[in-house]
Amino acid sequence: MGSKKFTAGPNTSIAECPKCKNNTEFVARSEQVMEDGCEIWIVCKCGYDPTAEKTGSRMEDVWGSLGKGEILCALDCTWNEPILEQFPIA
Ligand SMILES: [Zn+2]
Secondary structure, three states, X not given: OEEEXXXXXXXXXXXXXXXXXXXXXXXXXXXXXEOOEEEXXXXXXXXXXXXXXXHHHOEEEOOOOOOHHHHHHHHHHHHHHHHHHHOOOO
């Protein structure tokens, strides 16, 4: 539960934020959405949340802990995927 700031090194694997072009500083968020399950998703340091309008694409997790493994998975499915869907690489 809660949120955790994290910083990635210079990289080409994380999609740029469509708003501020950042791809290194994020906040991982975790929220309990049902009795036995949480959702984890990634928000940019500027507040941009690619899953804001489709929370169904957030990552489901029983415990909602924000370890390295969960954050890496969430980066893929709740950051990269929704951004690349909306802003395909030309
Ligand atoms: Zn941003």
